[in-house]
Amino acid sequence: MNKTDALIIGAGPTGLFTAHQLKLIGLNCEVIDNLDKIGGQCIELYPDKPIYDIPAIPECTGEELTKNLINQLKPFDIKFHLNERVDEVKKEGDNWIVKTSYDKIFSTPNVIIAGGVGSFEPRKFSVKECEKFENKSIFYSIRDKKIFEKKIVTIFGGGDSALDWAVELSNNSNVNLVHRRDDFRGAQATVDRVHELVKNGKINLYTKFQISSIKGEDHLESVEIKSEDKELKTLKTDYLLGFFGLIMQLGPIANWGLNIDKKTIEVDTEKFQTNHKGIYAVGDICTYPGKLKLILSGFHEGALAARACFKLARPNEKYRFEFTTSSKTLKDRLGVKSD
């Protein structure tokens, strides 16, 4: 079991800055996100779009903002658990026990939900039997590409993720790429590379085909695909990868006994605490009178929730307000020299 002073659910801008605030005041924290990368909406929905209303940064893209927030965390040692969804939050004594989709268990007095509009979930195969093989031989994201070495991998999708992985895995695996259209949505350079690899026999391409059924008892044996004009083909395969984009769902957060109003969690504006002591909600996922769904609001909410965590994590110590410009303690934590 992992023990930490505070656990942050969500690695969007709010979760990242909240982690900074926790570490600055001397608390430990770990961060969990369902996505395979850090940055939440900024990195998933608008990495190239300029943002103009971050205080003191006249203009930066979603990706640049994320990079800066990650840079700001460099002085600290923070463990990120990506590709992992928080499924359960339960009270045990004075602590909250948090369980993830990969059965990791955390014990903490403080849970900070920075879950945005909910977890980004992959769109899945429409064939029901696929559920049986999920996370065994059917995946919607990749944690460890080594498992595909020397295997037959059938990739479905026509966007950047499907194309990037088709190119990457074709180095060491036998790759089938299946897409329901003739044209791809990915970057032109990658589309060109895929066509080159198809020409060289490194990728087997099936366009205007979709999944029809799968076969296999203990392990996946084959996938049947069907064309627009009802032609059927059976492809022997060890693994299926589906890259059909993401949907946003409040997901398991809805089952943790929190006061939820229109898919947002009600909080007070002193600690950003929910109706449960030690569970806070910050950023887009929280609601209170006057709430603005802006990145700058999430930063303020995270800073206050972090201070509230101190009381539960260090019940015998008193929190002392200090400026980074003048406090030796804070400068030491940041690894900068004091004057």
Ligand SMILES: Cc1cc2nc3c(=O)[nH]c(=O)nc-3n(C[C@H](O)[C@H](O)[C@H](O)COP(=O)(O)OP(=O)(O)OC[C@H]3O[C@@H](n4cnc5c(N)ncnc54)[C@H](O)[C@@H]3O)c2cc1C
């Ligand atoms: C196109 C677009 C443009 C925007 N432009 C601006 C702008 O100009 N200025 C501005 O201030 N704001 C803008 N916003 C809004 C801004 O992006 C959000 O306010 C901000 O991303 C909220 O940050 P967050 O950290 O609260 O949530 P998010 O960025 O949504 O991150 C939440 C994270 O939590 C994870 N998560 C949720 N549930 C779970 C779970 N159970 N387990 C594990 N992980 C979970 C999700 O996967 C996600 O990565 C824009 C939004 C969009 C879509």
